Amino acid sequence: MGHFEFEKRTVAALAAGAFLVMSLFHSAAPAGWAQFRSPKRDRIEQPAKVMEVTGVKPGMVIGEVGAGRGYFTFWLSRRVGETGKVYANDIDRSALAAIRRTCAGEKITNIETVLGTVDDPSFPPGSLDMVFLVNSFHDLERPVELLANLRPSLKPGAVVVIMDRDAARPSVRARHFMTRAEVEETVGRSVFKLVRVETFLREHNLYILKAGRRPRSGPS
Numbered sequence: 001m002g003h004f005e006f007e008k009r010t011v012a013a014l015a016a017g018a019f020l021v022m023s024l025f026h027s028a029a030p031a032g033w034a035q036f037r038s039p040k041r042d043r044i045e046q047p048a049k050v051m052e053v054t055g056v057k058p059g060m061v062i063g064e065v066g067a068g069r070g071y072f073t074f075w076l077s078r079r080v081g082e083t084g085k086v087y088a089n090d091i092d093r094s095a096l097a098a099i100r101r102t103c104a105g106e107k108i109t110n111i112e113t114v115l116g117t118v119d120d121p122s123f124p125p126g127s128l129d130m131v132f133l134v135n136s137f138h139d140l141e142r143p144v145e146l147l148a149n150l151r152p153s154l155k156p157g158a159v160v161v162i163m164d165r166d167a168a169r170p171s172v173r174a175r176h177f178m179t180r181a182e183v184e185e186t187v188g189r190s191v192f193k194l195v196r197v198e199t200f201l202r203e204h205n206l207y208i209l210k211a212g213r214r215p216r217s218g219p220s
Helices: 003-027 039-045 047-054 071-080 093-106 143-153 180-188
Strands: 061-064 085-090 111-115 128-134 154-165 192-198 204-211
Touching (some): 047 204, 143 180, 154 180, 180 192, 180 204
Parallel strands (some): 061 085
């Protein structure tokens, strides 16, 4: 065998090996991974651990407020599986269109996009086991009103998870994020009560909420 022919075969073998590795990598990756692969973000936000800590299970129906183009949406989709469902909400039509394109391309059938308003996510009434707001709470124009309008969509005992960067953390440089005290103060004015706060992430806090008592509509 000539030297040139040996080099050609070596290059071909290396290329085939690389293709096999990438194929195995993608087959093990979450739905939507091809478009939203972000190892750096995964290390910072640890979506698999977040879902474990907050109790996301197969078969759940989950709403996501401010889903954007679906980074966390597709993690949720894989976790709840074929028997579950994810309602991906946003006020940005183009972001929701991007989610639908990915679903069509990857044959994902357990995600439904929902166009909402600044104070109403417009989820179906009484349908949700859990709601996530990932990196969106600090951007809400009317957070107290949105939480109030979110409540009718929850099943009894449903949990709401706010995952947001803590402006007091040294690694968080953008000052438009909220501190833990600011988030807790906002939640305190809402129809929800804060159950616990998880602080294991480098930049984010997880605020676990449950519905409080409904306000009285008239005199007792």
